[in-house]
Amino acid sequence: MAKIIPFKGLRPTRDKVSLVSCRSFEDYNAVEIAYLLDYNPFSFIHVLNPAYVNQSKVTYDKRFKMVAAKLNDFKKEGILIKEEKPTYYLYQISTKTWSFTGIVAGTSIEDYQSNVIKRHEDTLEYRVRLFKEYLYHSKFNTEPVLMMYPDQEDINQWINIKKDEKPLYDFSTVTKERHTIWRIDQETDVEWLTNQFTDIQELYIADGHHRFASAELLQTEHADDGTLRPHNSVMTYLIAESNIKIYEFNRIIHDLNNHTKEEFLGLLGQKFDVVNKEQQLWKPAKKMEFGMYLDGDFYALTLKDKKQSDSILQQLDAQILYDEVLHPILGLDDLRNDARIDYVPGNESIVTIKELVDDGEYEVGFMLYPTNVSEIKKVADNDLIMPPKSTYIEPKFMNGLFIYEI
Structure with a gap:
């Protein structure tokens, strides 16, 4: 009450x-x-x-x-x-x-x-x-x-x-x-x-x-x-x-953790179907899809293994991106405090991400699909905490x- x-x-x-x-x-x-x-x-x-x-x-x-x-x-x-x-x-x-x-x-x-x-x-x-x-x-x-x-x-x-x-x-x-x-x-x-x-x-x-x-x-x-x-x-x-x-919070990262572009795309290909969209301003239209901007091209990343987890956290796109890319490939541990990562709110155009990467300060940007109210409530009802910068409301x-x- x-x-x-x-x-x-x-x-x-x-x-x-x-x-x-x-x-x-x-x-x-x-x-x-x-x-x-x-x-x-x-x-x-x-x-x-x-x-x-x-x-x-x-x-x-x-x-x-x-x-x-x-x-x-x-x-x-x-x-x-x-x-x-x-x-x-x-x-x-x-x-x-x-x-x-x-x-x-x-x-x-x-x-x-x-x-x-x-x-x-x-x-x-x-x-x-x-x-x-x-x-x-x-x-x-x-x-x-x-x-x-x-x-x-x-x-x-x-x-x-x-x-x-x-x-x-x-x-x-x-x-x-x-x-x-x-x-x-x-x-x-x-x-x-x-x-x-x-x-x-x-x-x-x-x-x-x-x-x-x-x-x-x-x-x-x-x-x-x-x-x-x-x-x-x-x-x-x-x-x-x-x-x-x-809205989502999109991620921009300063470097590829010492990977070459080819090595990085190869590692992504083990977990995702990777499609080069070239100059198309592409962003995800559903869960478990991710957009990426790297070296002048946009990419569509679709998770290959879409099995449902019992944990609501493991179903969140922000957590999936962390578990499959940001932590194991790019070596990011603390998303709240690591100076190698920054965030762009989803109410800004993805052109902003393109410009930031093209200027050379960042190496790669990721676009996420927004979390919904039901997911927020499920996380709260289970006394759990969402990954940092999961939502811009x-x-x-x-x-x-x-x-x-x-």
């Missing part, structure tokens, strides 16, 4: 929402950041990175405290305002070709600990601890964890009704995305939606495993020291599993739209 929790969030005033909201900090290059900081005094980038000029000279703790101070400046200046009562939000992100609609709510740390909220990715301890320190010193989070729930007809109908009402925000960005947000603060709506989720047995983290783990660690280490507000939930974007978009969120204070 899942528990969702309304919260009194901070948010931008209506007249400034398009100026305040920004993409994730990592999405900007240095020139874009400098431009936003110089020419947009309302950008949430000012909050996220107040020490951008001399970052190398500022410790993490000091930087995080500066983030908290800048957030307080935005509050004092009236750029951000606080909700008067606990609230949910209905949030739609759309372009001409796709649309995502979900519910912004708190989800329970206790549910995470009891495995009502399930995970499929591993976390790195240093990242969990670093973001925990960020939360501890800054006292807020603005990027919700992406969470899937099984499609519910009653919730779908309710969402469609609410979307006919006047939104709180409706604005577009320079990336041609439209963001529409409805505030759900009427007591009857809040109670109804809360009760709907009590009938859902499990929720699945789609993206944001480190953020949830950091929030749990924060509660565990600081719940009783009086330095934080009562803290038992994490800000989450809840989306029906049919509305989520899962959308939607992605704007920062500064909702601020969850701790």
